[in-house]
Amino acid sequence: MRILLLSGSPSSPSRSARLLHHVGNQLNALGQRTSSLHVRDLPAQALMHADFSDPELAAAKSLLAKAEAIVIATPIYKAAYSGLLKSFLDILPQDGLAGKLVLPLATGGSQSHMLALDYGLRPVLASLSARHILPSIYATDAQVTWSDLQGLQLDATIQERVEDGVQLLLDSLSILRNPLHAIPELVLPC
Numbered sequence: 001m002r003i004l005l006l007s008g009s010p011s012s013p014s015r016s017a018r019l020l021h022h023v024g025n026q027l028n029a030l031g032q033r034t035s036s037l038h039v040r041d042l043p044a045q046a047l048m049h050a051d052f053s054d055p056e057l058a059a060a061k062s063l064l065a066k067a068e069a070i071v072i073a074t075p076i077y078k079a080a081y082s083g084l085l086k087s088f089l090d091i092l093p094q095d096g097l098a099g100k101l102v103l104p105l106a107t108g109g110s111q112s113h114m115l116a117l118d119y120g121l122r123p124v125l126a127s128l129s130a131r132h133i134l135p136s137i138y139a140t141d142a143q144v145t146w147s148d149l150q151g152l153q154l155d156a157t158i159q160e161r162v163e164d165g166v167q168l169l170l171d172s173l174s175i176l177r178n179p180l181h182a183i184p185e186l187v188l189p190c
Contacts, residue, residue, distance in 0.1 A: 003027055003169075004067035007038045008074035008085025015107040015144045018152050019137075019162075020073035023105065026166045027071075037063055039088045050091050057091060064092070069101040069173055074121070076108030076138075081121045089124055097130040101176070103169050104136040107144055114138045131176070134168055137161045 005024045007017045017038070024034045037060055039047075046054035064070065074081040089096075102125050106117050117136040125133050143155035154162065 002067050003032055003034045003069045003071060004064055005034050005036045006064070006070055006072045006088075007036070007040070008072065008082045008088065009038075010040050010082060010084045011075070012038075012040065013146070014075060015139075015141060015146070016073040016075045016105065018146060019105055019107060019139060019144055019154075020071060022152055022154070023071050023073075023103075023162060023166060026162070027169075030166070030170065032170070035063060035067075039084050042088070047087050047091065052091070060088070061092065061096075064096065067100060068176075069103070069169055070097070071103045071105060071169070072121075072125075073105040073107075076106050076113040076116045079113050079116050079120075081106065081116060085121075086124075089128065092128055094127075095129040097125060097128040099129075099131050101132050101134065101169060101172050102130045103134045103165055105165075106136065106138050107141065108138065109141055111140060132172060134165060134172065137165050 005020050007020050009016045024036065027034050042060055043054060043056050045051070046057050051057065072085070074085045104117050104121055104125070106121075108114070108116070117138055122133055122136070137158070139155070139158045143158045145153045147153070
C-alpha cells in the first residue's frame with residue numbers, strides 16, 4: 001500500500017507537519033510504505049500561476065496519483081485550511097483524488113476552529129472525487145506540543161483519535177483492495 005503524507009503548512013517546523021509525521025511513523029511501524037510531500041517545498045511561482053508545465057508540480061501530481069491513500073495535514077488559520085494547501089488542490093484535475101482514501105488532520109489555536117475541516121476542506125476533497133473521506137482529526141495547539149528534549153507530545157485524547165484514524169485507514173484500504181473478503185454474505189458458494 002502506498003500512502004502519501006501531504007503537508008499543507010507554510011511553516012517549518014509546524015504542529016500540523018509534526019502530527020502528520022507522527023501518523024506516518026505509526027503507518028511505517030505497521031509495515032506501510034509512505035512518501036511525503038510538503039507543498040511549501042514546491043516552487044511558489046509555478047504553484048501560484050498554475051504552471052502545469054513545471055516539472056516539480058508534475059512530479060508532485062504524479063506522486064499523488066500513485067497513492068492509494070492520502071493523509072493530509074493543515075494548520076487552521078482564520079477558520080479555514082491553509083491557502084498554500086488550497087493553491088495545491090486548485091492545480092489538481094477535477095478527479096484528482098478519484099479512488100483515494102483521505103484522512104484529514106488539522107491543528108489550530110482553539111476548539112472553535114474544529115469545523116473548518118468539515119465545512120471547508122471536506123467539500124473540496126469530495127469535489128476532487130475522493131473515494132472516501134475518513135473522520136477528521138483536529139487538535140488544538142495545547143493538545144500537540146513539542147520540546148527539544150521530549151519531542152512530540154500528544155494529549156491522550158488526540159493520541160487515541162490518531163490510533164483510531166490510522167486503524168480505520170488501514171481497514172478501509174484492506175476492504176477496498178479485497179471487497180469480497182469484507183462482505184462475506186455477498187460471496188456465493190461455488
